Amino acid sequence: MVAIFLSRAAPKKSAMKQSHLFTKTRKEAPTDEVAQNAKLLIRAGYIHKEMAGVYAYLPLGLRVQNKIKQIVREEMDAIGGQELIMTALQSKELWEKTKRWSDEVVDVWFKTNLKTGGEVGLGWSHEEPIAEMMKGYISSFRDLPIFVYQFQTKLRNEVRAKSGILRGREFVMKDMYSFCLDEADHTAFYNRTIDAYMRVYHRLGIGEDTFVTFAAGGAFTKFSHEFQTIAETGEDVIYIHRAKKIAVNKEVLNDETLKNLGVSRSELEEVKTAEVGNIFNFGTQKSEDLGLSYKNEKGEAIPVWMGSYGIGITRVMGLLAEKFSDEKGIVWPESVAPFRVHLVSIVGANGEAVKKEAEKLYQTLTDKGIEVLYDDRDLRPGEKFADSDLIGIPTRVVISEKTMKEGKLEIKDRKTGTVSMLSESDLFKLL
RNA sequence: CGGGGCGUAGUGUAACGGUAGCAUUCAUGCUUUGGGAGCAUGCGGUCCGAGUUCAAAUCUCGGCGCCCCGACCA
Numbered sequence: 001m002v003a004i005f006l007s008r009a010a011p012k013k014s015a016m017k018q019s020h021l022f023t024k025t026r027k028e029a030p031t032d033e034v035a036q037n038a039k040l041l042i043r044a045g046y047i048h049k050e051m052a053g054v055y056a057y058l059p060l061g062l063r064v065q066n067k068i069k070q071i072v073r074e075e076m077d078a079i080g081g082q083e084l085i086m087t088a089l090q091s092k093e094l095w096e097k098t099k100r101w102s103d104e105v106v107d108v109w110f111k112t113n114l115k116t117g118g119e120v121g122l123g124w125s126h127e128e129p130i131a132e133m134m135k136g137y138i139s140s141f142r143d144l145p146i147f148v149y150q151f152q153t154k155l156r157n158e159v160r161a162k163s164g165i166l167r168g169r170e171f172v173m174k175d176m177y178s179f180c181l182d183e184a185d186h187t188a189f190y191n192r193t194i195d196a197y198m199r200v201y202h203r204l205g206i207g208e209d210t211f212v213t214f215a216a217g218g219a220f221t222k223f224s225h226e227f228q229t230i231a232e233t234g235e236d237v238i239y240i241h242r243a244k245k246i247a248v249n250k251e252v253l254n255d256e257t258l259k260n261l262g263v264s265r266s267e268l269e270e271v272k273t274a275e276v277g278n279i280f281n282f283g284t285q286k287s288e289d290l291g292l293s294y295k296n297e298k299g300e301a302i303p304v305w306m307g308s309y310g311i312g313i314t315r316v317m318g319l320l321a322e323k324f325s326d327e328k329g330i331v332w333p334e335s336v337a338p339f340r341v342h343l344v345s346i347v348g349a350n351g352e353a354v355k356k357e358a359e360k361l362y363q364t365l366t367d368k369g370i371e372v373l374y375d376d377r378d379l380r381p382g383e384k385f386a387d388s389d390l391i392g393i394p395t396r397v398v399i400s401e402k403t404m405k406e407g408k409l410e411i412k413d414r415k416t417g418t419v420s421m422l423s424e425s426d427l428f429k430l431l
Numbered sequence: 432c433g434g435g436g437c438g439u440a441g442u443g444u445a446a447c448g449g450u451a452g453c454a455u456u457c458a459u460g461c462u463u464u465g466g467g468a469g470c471a472u473g474c475g476g477u478c479c480g481a482g483u484u485c486a487a488a489u490c491u492c493g494g495c496g497c498c499c500c501g502a503c504c505a
Contacts, residue, residue, distance in 0.1 A: 280505085
């Protein structure tokens, strides 16, 4: 029993044998999915659909989600963000203070009751709770600025979930909130966030196709900024000026906007995009509604200047799966791929030597801390290659009788399809 | 929330109102082993409820679920 348990025990986090992975690939996607992202992610075993707009993240999918989170985390930390996590259950009374408990005002509420009586809301956003909480920590101008962020599962009662994981009723979002002394401080941080966001998108491989876009401002300001990535399956239409790096959402495109930006309509190119981030200037309205203020040097109470900054983590994952894919499957950017290397053994009739060799390389890769998925399953080559293409790990390394005869490893780049025969040391150089 | 479409094994698909079939997955055995192999055997299904009918996957009504277009997306 102990031996069986140990043999099945998970190895280092960075490595995994495919025979241990409980998910399986599928040749066909369920017909109830039309969106490419969902089709691919389900077929490859990254996600499981629980109900419309609600998806579970399976081992491979969670790895990708965590990779994306980590990139975002690093960039948010770099501009002074402090990570925390708020609650999913929210107070009705709090939202009533800002007049946003009503279903007429916020139409995506999930609400439920406590057994002891009383109603609670399921968090669709966290600006109210965070601002309310900050009342306990902000009292002096010396306390500011404060930037906090979290990765939260947002629950939104959308009347129409759609597009796979691009628009769900339950999804993971990074939301950051800034608390500043005044508009000048706020603007400075706001602009730093724009830069940080663009660094995130560059690291995700979509930097070139992502535009900071003027969009409808919401309740407190004329404009907000959206981060829009060019994508065929996008829901938005924006107008871009590639040279000037200016982009405007169709919803706010009018003569006045054009004049303000100093461009003419004819200079702009229309493109379909998907929103991958959105940032807002809240001003002091929310602070005033909730009574969040600080004392300045003169002892006067001044409302805190707030902003909010969102990135849909799971939406970005869907977008990447969709944008980076071909007819065979997903082609993950290296930065978010669940593993760096897909080691595939091709085991023939008497493949003991191949197995031994593959096992050895698996160990070496693991020891070197290279993330590796080892397909040690006793399947036919075609099936293993098809799976490998579908799952979309950047580099495939094949060990077979053929490669052993040559004393080399077969390296295939998922993106370019280029195959090369390398020695083990050359492989490590490549990685 | 307006409009449209659709619910049949885990998945993908057939079946005039008359024996629910095929493929795949899965299990077992043999063969096979560089691009989702072959043969054989086996397990597994009509979304739920009511109605019409001698008889309902099929027709009617209601419910539930799923997808798409639009609206919405603070």
